Amino acid sequence: MLSKRASDIIMVGIIAVIAIVIVVVRFQVIGAFDERIEEAEERNAGIEEEIAGHTRILETYYRDEVLPGWSTLSRNVPAVYTEESLLTYVYGILEMEGINRRDEDKDLYVRVYENVTFPSGSAFHSPARGLVGHRVHIDFFSADVEMAHRVVESFHDLDHLFVLMDVEFSIPEEGETTRIRLNFATFYQNP
Amino acid sequence: MPSRKFKERDSSDFIHVDLLPEMKRPRQFNVNIVFIVLATVVLTWLIIYIPLSSRQETLDSVLERNNELTYERDSLRGIISENRIEEERVELAESIEEIAALQQDYDFYIDDFENAIVFIDSSGLLTTFRYNAVTNEVVIGVVYRINVDGYNPFRNLEFELLSIPYVEEVSRTPSSQVAPGSTRYFSRFTVEVSRLAE
Numbered sequence: 001m002l003s004k005r006a007s008d009i010i011m012v013g014i015i016a017v018i019a020i021v022i023v024v025v026r027f028q029v030i031g032a033f034d035e036r037i038e039e040a041e042e043r044n045a046g047i048e049e050e051i052a053g054h055t056r057i058l059e060t061y062y063r064d065e066v067l068p069g070w071s072t073l074s075r076n077v078p079a080v081y082t083e084e085s086l087l088t089y090v091y092g093i094l095e096m097e098g099i100n101r102r103d104e105d106k107d108l109y110v111r112v113y114e115n116v117t118f119p120s121g122s123a124f125h126s127p128a129r130g131l132v133g134h135r136v137h138i139d140f141f142s143a144d145v146e147m148a149h150r151v152v153e154s155f156h157d158l159d160h161l162f163v164l165m166d167v168e169f170s171i172p173e174e175g176e177t178t179r180i181r182l183n184f185a186t187f188y189q190n191p
Numbered sequence: 192m193p194s195r196k197f198k199e200r201d202s203s204d205f206i207h208v209d210l211l212p213e214m215k216r217p218r219q220f221n222v223n224i225v226f227i228v229l230a231t232v233v234l235t236w237l238i239i240y241i242p243l244s245s246r247q248e249t250l251d252s253v254l255e256r257n258n259e260l261t262y263e264r265d266s267l268r269g270i271i272s273e274n275r276i277e278e279e280r281v282e283l284a285e286s287i288e289e290i291a292a293l294q295q296d297y298d299f300y301i302d303d304f305e306n307a308i309v310f311i312d313s314s315g316l317l318t319t320f321r322y323n324a325v326t327n328e329v330v331i332g333v334v335y336r337i338n339v340d341g342y343n344p345f346r347n348l349e350f351e352l353l354s355i356p357y358v359e360e361v362s363r364t365p366s367s368q369v370a371p372g373s374t375r376y377f378s379r380f381t382v383e384v385s386r387l388a389e
Binding site: 007008010011014015018019022023025026029030033034036037040041043044047048050051054055057058061062067068070073076077118119122123124126127128129130131145149152153156161162163164165166167168169170171187189 | 223226227230231234235238239242243246247249250253254256257260261263264267268270271274276278280281282283284286287289290291293294295296297298316317318319320321322323324325326327332386
């Protein structure tokens with residue numbers, strides 16, 4: 001027969017074990033619930049974002065019917081890229097500004113750097129996602145630095161999107177010429 | 192069974208006989224069991240049921256919201272699809288719009304910086320110019336004629352450039368003579384500008 005003291009000890013022990021089991025079960029069950037709630041809330045947040053995006057699309061493009069057609073978009077950001085066609089296009093624009101390949105004084109040099117990436121902090125990074133960007137380097141001599149400005153305006157006025165990345169020149173003294181360096185980013189649709 | 196143990200101390204002692212039977216005291220143990228069961232129920236209620244029921248309510252409301260949102264999203268998708276608005280086309284149109292907004296002129300930087308250079312000292316000249324639209328940085332080379340010892344127009348120009356609203360930060364290289372013995376000094380300024388300052 002158990003003494004009263006032993007019986008009390010066993011009782012306290014059993015209660016302690018039960019309490020531990022209950023606490024463990026509590027953390028397991030509540031933890032699982034919390035996880036389900038968190039997952040459901042995350043799903044809801046994702047759906048809310050989608051709804052906001054859809055609503056914005058409908059508000060912007062449904063009522064006003066202003067969504068440009070594929071042909072217009074393809075003029076801005078062509079679907080097909082070849083280095084040759086891009087170079088021909090760039091030379092054509094420069095020629096219209098009086099910068100000719102055959103003009104030795106200008107010493108024109110154009111080169112395309114393909115698949116350019118932009119640093120994540122820059123303003124170029126986000127809009128360029130989902131598109132393929134190429135850098136067009138243009139280098140020529142001129143006595144007039146205003147020429148650089150005219151070239152930039154010409155490229156910015158085109159249907160095909162060109163964005164000035166950087167421009168560099170020295171201010172020439174009277175009767176001298178200076179080297180003008182320009183870099184443009186141009187974009188194509190992801191194949 | 193009665194206890195048969197006794198001790199003989201002297202002849203006058205009585206023999207002590209315990210006639211009461213030895214009995215177990217099960218009542219004490221039963222009380223313990225009842226207490227254990229009661230404690231288990233109370234603890235379970237307190238520690239598991241109460242928090243669980245509140246979480247169940249939260250989960251129910253979150254799932255209900257999920258159903259509502261899913262229905263709303265599917266309805267919007269339906270409207271978009273009915274109106275033949277392709278999301279790919281929308282994304283491309285928006286990218287083009289964002290990229291077009293990056294097309295920025297640089298001429299006004301030259302005008303503003305030249306004005307600042309001449310404002311500090313009429314002998315000042317802008318000699319080189321570089322604008323980087325990706326890093327929002329303008330680098331200019333400036334030359335001043337300095338005839339008086341201790342006069343530093345470059346420092347004044349630094350403050351003048353900082354007073355232009357779109358200029359965020361200015362740093363410069365130490366000024367140096369353009370040629371040995373010359374009174375013309377050159378310094379290169381790096382000016383951080385805010386985006387779309389135009």
